[in-house]
Amino acid sequence: MTTRTDDSDSAPIESRDDLLATFAAGEKVPDRWRIGTEHEKFVYRTSDHRAPSYDEPGGIRDLLMGLTEFGWKPVVESGNVIALSGPDGTVSLEPAGQFELSGAMLDNLHQTCAEAGRHLAQVKAVGEKLGIGFLGLGMWPDKTRSDLPVMPKGRYAIMLNYMPKVGNLGLDMMLRTCTIQTNLDYSSEADMVKKFRVGLALQPVATALFANSPFTEGKPNGYLSYRSHIWEDTDPDRTGMLPFVFEDGFGYERYLDYALDVPMYFVFRDGKYVDVAGESFRQFLDGRLPQLPGEKPLLTDFVDHLSTIFPEVRLKSFLEMRGADGGPWSRICALPALWVGLLYDDQALDEAWNLVKGWTIDEHEALRRDVPKLALRAQAPGGGTVHDLAGKVVDIAARGLTRRGRLNSAGDNESGFLDPLNEIVASGKTPAERLLDLYHGEWQGDLSRIYSEMSF
Template identity: 70%
Template sequence: MSTREASSQDEPVIEGMDDLTAPMRGGEKPKADWRIGTEHEKLVYKRLDAGGDRRAPSYDEPCGIRDLLMGLRKFGWEPIEEIGPDGKANVIALKGEDGAVSLEPAGQLELSGAPLETLHETCNETGRHLAQVKEVGEKCGVGYLGLGMWPDKTREELPVMPKGRYKIMMNHMPKVGNLGLDMMLRTCTIQVNLDYSSETDMVKKFRVGLALQPLATALFANSPFTEGKPNGYLSYRSHIWSDTDPHRTGMLPFVFEDGFGYERWAEYMLDVPMYFVFRDGKYIDAAGLSFRDFMDGKLSVLPGERPTASDWWDHLSTAFPEVRLKSFLEMRGADGGPWGRICALPAFWVGLLYDQGALDAAWDRVKGWSMEEREKLRNDAPKLGLQAPLPGGGTMQDLGREVLEIARKGLSARARLNVSGDNETGFLEELDEIVSSGKVPAQRLLDAYYGEWDEDVSQVYRYSF
């Protein structure tokens, strides 16, 4: 989730639709300037072999989350502080050449990578980050799990990081859904952020991204355990989003309607209830209030004030649909996973969306589906994975073969080579193996659980980074 650094009180206020669509219009870039931004989260735990008990460390204990962040300074990362709910200045993120390292609500560690030109650079960045956190973790007896969800922790066993927006969100979540606190405290994801050249280009990429998000969910499904037992899902993380907050999640039927564009997205965001307003280094609770009222100077917690561009940017970060638009498009359907899958997710989407021929072919494949069929795929994917049935016949596994071939052609056409002369198609190999076998990562974990692990989920810690 986003990390805020400065107040916005001195900025001009938002006057109307032109100001509301400015972030989206400002994101337009010529194809030569398109970049790849990859975000990935990991679960942090105290290692048994270092005298720990596999619990999630708190923020301020010795060798806790704060000390991990501070330990990363040796690699050139600079701390970002925030006044927490306790009134203290806390280091809650880091910034550097590789983007930002930040904290999810229960201490899940996230890299929000820098905007990079090629997948080779993306995978190198991922490798640097994992090497850095492992080096710091070794000194603190800390390990990291690449899963979509804590396999063995209850909500009550998890710490909460001292970030103001998280306190507000945690208070609000139980009022609007049953699983929002699980989303915040127990899940991890991989995301990729991608550019567009125009409103028309954005619309087509948004539609392809939404339609194929269930396939990404299936391919990366990696959260089959809850509190030590199988939970009946392959991606429980994805299922959690279906009962988090209906006002800010989902498949967004209006994206497929005629006339969708920047203004329609802005109208949607105006109807998403607020969480907060950031003033003087602190978050003010505005949960459930209306941004439209804020535009009219009628926000009860800031009477008479009207929003600035920074307030709108903050609000744009508080919707959580399967694809999200800010000044770029975020693909949000994948569970967390190990290094190879962190590299594979951007390869999947870049191959489909950054070559016009591939984008056209992907849209041709999915444009005939009805909204009901898209919703069914989204609901089936977390449980059935690649065996989810497709509209018109076949399974998600069949779709995976077709779509990976489209992505491969798109990456070949990009012709971005590394120093050895290899293009970017190699980053799809892990997904090729998943589709060929028909077994998503969660199914392999379940096979091990019922086999060699003898129904002992603690064996999953063998898969630490």
């Protein structure tokens, strides 16, 4: 999530055009398109698998400070170090101490995977000194909500209070899940629309390929991506498949209307978060926010508000692909490879659009509903299974990456980063199903074995 520390340089919002300009400002010529990758992992004590708190010796604060030896700079909120900034982006904390790298915007996937490798090497080096390990899954496999700490970030206190009012699983989303996502550019409003539609339609395919959260509180939960299921009962005002994206006339204006209708969480003022949960940003624009009477929003307030909207694809000044469970290093590289291959090559984008353009809204919703439990075995629109569809999608992405022609020093293009997905397609078995096989077989129901199997 976005980490805010200062709003002193932000301009006031003068008109609706200022809000629309946030989206238009993301338009870039293809030569300037970049790749941003975000990945989260669970932090645990190697001695007993407990999730460490922020303040305890060798806990999350010490982990953050340990990374400063690699040049990271502390970001402080209310006297607490809650993030780090550096040339590889931002290191931040999710609500229960899940550790996230929001990577820099990079030119190619070779750079993206190298960045992930640097980050993981750094956190492992610090973790070894502190007795801390890092787990690559979509959901805590064995922790209850009460087992988990809460990080000292003002926005999280507001969200933790509000979530139970609008859904049953929002606290699980905050405390017990991890994801991988990628952030991508567009050249124009029309290009954004096409990429948004393809990304949203195929997000369940990514969820299936990356399904990696089959356990809850020490036993199988009946899902392959329980993390994805959690989003179905988090907050209907700010999640879901956004049917309007597929309607004629969709563009910046329509997304803005949607965003303005999503209830607010907070406003950042004087270094603190003001609780405005459930209030209307439209009222804020009119100076009628009860908690800040007469005050109108700054552009940074709108950017903050956009970061509190959680659909399967999210628009800011770039597009975020948000459907994948957390996982190991190879899949951190594979997720951006999938979407770059599909969306950053015109021919691949056309081929992907041809796969999905005839789907109805009901078919989109059914696919989204079925995939968390069935993954590759779910039925795909138009016949066949998601497994069949995934094979086509990964092939399109591979051809797109080959045509992009971004080579490393050995002369390899980016398509090799899809190898983990090719393996999943070839076997027909998701990461979650492999874990379930181990649980019922070699592990004999001992889920503690997952820490050695799935740690970085």
